[in-house]
Each structure stands twice: as structure tokens, then as C-alpha cells.
């Protein structure tokens with residue numbers, strides 16, 4: 001086999017690359033999934049409340065907060081979002097040391113991911129909640145809802161499809177950020193691609209990891225889109241029967 | 254009883270303060286169907302939103318059953334709001350909840366148990382005539398059906414007061430009538446006080462017992478529907494009661510009188526008897542009459558012959574009729 005491919009997949013013999021893949025691939029996929037899921041969860045634990053506050057705390061929101069506080073919040077979010085992730089990873093090393101007593105490894109790589117994506121999530125949530133119908137919120141107020149009830153029973157459920165779409169975007173962004181964590185010794189497919197595929201000229205490994213990342217993104221996106229559509233009751237979906245009827249009329253099929 | 258005392262509302266805007274309401278005083282009795290009418294921008298929505306304090310008046314008091322809402326702490330106000338239901342032009346249903354769950358909503362926030370809430374919600378679905386829509390989502394309903402669900406949701410909080418802000422303005426005339434009948438029915442069966450905001454006199458005609466006319470944030474006149482319809486005293490009132498106006502340019506006769514029917518009489522016999530009993534041949538120059546609760550209301554412009562004696566005779570005769578008032582029109586342009 002090695003003769004067959006020659007140096008087509010880089011200088012390392014293909015059989016050696018395959019052996020390496022076999023040994024390391026599963027573990028790296030797991031590391032990627034693990035860190036993506038965990039970072040997304042933490043990003044939402046922080047970003048979701050922040051996003052809610054960004055909407056409700058406005059002067060004409062349902063629970064206005066002091067203007068100064070809102071300004072600081074917006075400022076911090078903008079700052080965090082404007083630092084490139086590669087640099088942010090290095091900047092939060094002291095934070096990782098503080099929390100995990102280490103700054104390398106897969107767990108340590110989750111911390112910069114959360115720091116970078118929580119503000120992003122806050123903005124996504126803010127965007128979703130801003131779409132909510134002011135009339136419905138007004139109706140809820142008129143019915144005697146407390147601000148907390150409005151958030152929990154009106155704003156979040158009404159924006160659920162949009163929030164799911166945001167979650168999909170956030171997860172994919174975190175997945176791709178995670179691929180950079182090789183820089184600080186995190187594991188995962190990105191590290192495999194950079195450390196082995198690129199630096200050690202194992203092109204086969206590079207291609208395989210890229211394809212795997214593409215597949216992961218496709219899976220996340222299609223699940224996200226499907227769930228968001230399934231949960232959205234605003235649009236009346238044409239039943240298959242009705243669709244066929246239309247097609248008949250148009251003379252198709 | 255709802256008492257609005259010296260309500261003013263000022264909106265600060267980019268180009269100065271906007272006085273949307275100006276010293277409004279209004280009393281709405283229990284069980285009334287009270288209409289608040291006015292042209293677009295008159296301040297109707299602002300006024301009705303002041304009743305449940307969605308909008309806080311800049312000045313004045315909102316007193317409901319002798320309790321001043323403006324002076325209440327937030328918590329108590331929230332509880333008070335649960336007895337004031339509201340329906341809207343845009344229905345404002347929760348789009349991600351089924352109809353049944355929409356109707357359960359006010360009970361849910363008031364802490365009613367789920368099973369009980371659902372059972373009561375089904376009863377309200379029956380009342381509004383949509384028992385088979387429990388599991389449908391609002392997006393699957395027509396406008397009229399959505400408003401019925403909104404009414405059921407309003408009833409679910411067991412309110413004392415129902416506020417309707419242009420509740421039928423997005424509906425066609427037939428559906429409008431059906432919805433208004435439903436509201437009237439609810440008013441009569443459950444004794445709920447209803448406040449109806451509208452720019453259409455037809456709506457007032459259909460269901461209201463009392464009406465207030467609002468123009469540019471000022472309360473122009475208020476009274477029973479009969480009073481206002483038969484004899485609007487203000488310019489704004491006349492504009493609303495007779496939207497097409499009586500076109501004075503078309504009048505040819507020199508002596509014009511305006512007679513107002515205050516119910517109970519129809520006008521054809523009057524013209525006929527005027528001719529037979531007094532020998533006065535009157536010319537109908539314009540009429541705007543309507544049927545309210547089975548009685549005739551409205552005004553009619555009559556042109557009389559150019560003879561002072563005949564005019565006096567006719568005036569005397571008309572004045573002696575019950576339920577009719579008469580006045581000479583001096584400012585008419587021939």
C-alpha cells in the first residue's frame with residue numbers, strides 16, 4: 001500500500017499514518033465532543049442570563065436596571081468579543097491556573113472557550129429575545145405577570161425556535177474555536193490535525209480530521225435546524241397531502 | 254366602579270413634550286359596556302392603558318372599587334391586574350402554545366392547579382364557541398377565531414373588568430358583529446364591566462350603553478349612547494356620529510331646520526303629518542338616522558317654504574311631538 005500511494009499523503013508512509021489514526025482517532029473525537037459540549041453548556045450558563053438581562057434591563061425593558069450597569073455590561077461583552085481567540089487563550093492562562101491549577105490539557109482548554117463564547121452567546125440570546133412580540137409581552141403584563149414570569153413563561157418559550165437556532169450556531173462556533181486549542185495543549189481533532197497532520201507532514205491525518213470536522217458540523221446543523229423547525233408553531237406547515245394537492249393543481253408529478 | 258380622576262399623560266419626545274391625555278375625568282359603572290371613541294391619535298389606547306396602569310399617568314388617579322391603583326405597591330398592582338382582563342387588536346396570543354394552553358396561561362400565573370386550569374379552560378372554549386380548537390395552535394386559526402381564544406383567555410382570569418382596545422378592528426364586518434355579540438353576551442351573563450375602545454361608531458352602536466368622546470387627549474362629552482347619538486353637543490361628537498356629515502352646500506332652501514330624533518319615533522309619518530295637519534310641505538335635505546336598540550336616532554335637515562307663518566307653524570307642530578327636538582340652522586351656506 002505504501003508503494004501505491006508513494007508520497008501522495010506526505011512523507012510518512014500511509015500505513016504508519018493509518019496505524020496512528022487507528023490508535024488516536026477515537027480519543028480525539030471524544031475530546032472534541034467533550035470539550036465542545038462542556039464549553040457550550042458553561043457558555044450558556046453564563047451567556048443566557050446575560051442575554052436576558054441585556055433585553056429586560058433596558059430603560060424600556062420589563063425590569064429596567066441602572067443605565068450605568070447596562071453600559072458596563074455592554075462594554076465588557078464588546079471587549080471580550082473583540083479579542084481574537086488565539087490571543088484570548090493566552091490571556092486567560094492565569095484564570096485557568098486559578099480554577100484548575102493547570103493551564104494545559106483538554107479541561108484547561110475549555111476555560112478560554114467559555115470566556116470567548118459566553119459573550120457571543122449573550123448576544124445571540126439577546127437577538128432571539130428581541131424578536132419577541134411586544135404585544136404579547138404587553139398582554140402578559142396586563143394579565144399580572146411578574147417580570148420573572150414574563151421571562152420564563154413568555155419570552156423564552158416564544159423565542160425557543162430562535163434560541164435553538166442560536167444554540168446551533170454557538171455550538172459550531174465553539175467546535176471550530178476548539179480546534180485552535182492545540183496552541184495551549186488541548187486535545188481533540190484540531191490538535192490532531194495541527195500537531196500530526198500539519199507539523200509532522202501526515203497529510204492523510206490532516207484530511208481525515210478535516211472531513212470529520214465537516215461531518216460533525218453538518219450533523220449539528222441539521223439536528224439544530226430540524227429541532228428548531230419542529231418546535232416552531234408559528235408557521236402552519238403544509239401537510240404532505242396539501243402539498244400533493246398543490247402539485248396536482250400545478251400539473252406537476 | 255372605575256373612576257378616572259384628573260388623568261393627564263405627557264410623553265417626552267425628541268421634539269418636546271406630547272400631551273396625549275389632558276385632565277380626563279370619567280366614571281364607569283359596574284356592568285356598563287362603556288365605549289371610548291375618538292379619531293386615530295386621540296389618546297384612546299393611552300387612556301385604556303392607564304386603567305390597568307400599563308401606562309402610568311403623569312398626573313391623576315385611577316380608582317377601581319375605591320382603591321387607588323397608582324398608590325399601590327408593585328406586588329399588589331400585579332394582583333389587581335389579574336382582575337382586569339384585556340383584549341387587543343392584534344390578539345397577542347402566545348404563538349408557541351396551543352389554544353388550551355393559552356387559556357390556561359392566566360390561571361397558571363395565578364397558581365391554579367394544572368388539571369383544574371385545563372378543565373376550566375375547556376369550559377371557556379365552549380363559551381366562545383370553539384370547543385374543537387383546544388389542541389390547535391394560534392397560527393392555525395382565523396382572525397375571528399384568534400380573538401375568540403383571546404376572549405376565552407381573558408375570561409379565564411375571572412375578571413371584573415374587560416378592556417377591549419380596538420378588538421375588532423382587524424376583523425371583517427360579519428366577524429366583528431359576532432365578536433361584539435359575544436362580548437355583549439359575556440357582559441350580560443357574567444356581569445363583567447366592559448370598556449370598549451374604538452374609532453367606529455358602529456361598534457358603539459352595537460354594544461355600548463355609555464360612550465365618551467375623546468379628541469386630542471381631551472374628553473369632549475360623555476353620556477348614554479342614546480344621549481350622544483341623538484344630540485351630540487360637541488364638534489368632535491358630531492364628526493363621529495355623522496362621519497359623512499350633512500353636506501350643507503347641497504341645500505337649496507332658504508329656511509333650514511335640524512330635527513333630532515331621540516328614539517321611539519320614525520320620521521316618515523312626521524313629514525307626512527306636517528303636510529296634512531299643517532299644510533307645510535317640507536323638503537328633506539339630508540338625513541342621518543340609525544337604529545339603536547330598536548329605536549330611531551339621528552338628525553334630519555328639513556327645508557321649509559320661505560314663509561314666516563308656515564315656519565312658525567311647522568316649528569310649533571314639531572316641538573309638540575315626543576322625542577323630537579328641533580333647531581333652526583342659521584349657518585347654512587346656500
Ligand SMILES: Nc1ncnc2c1ncn2[C@@H]1O[C@H](COP(=O)(O)OP(=O)(O)OP(=O)(O)O)[C@@H](O)[C@H]1O
Nearest residue numbers: 264266271273292293294295296297298299300452
Ligand atoms: N410611548 C409613546 N411615546 C410617545 N408618544 C406616544 C406614545 N404612545 C402614544 N403616543 C402619542 O400619544 C397620542 C395618542 O396615542 P394613542 O395610541 O393613545 O392614540 P389612539 O387614540 O389609540 O389612536 P389609534 O386609533 O390610532 O390607535 C399619539 O399622538 C401618539 O403619537
Ligand SMILES: [Mg+2]
Nearest residue numbers: 297298299419
Ligand atoms: Mg390605539
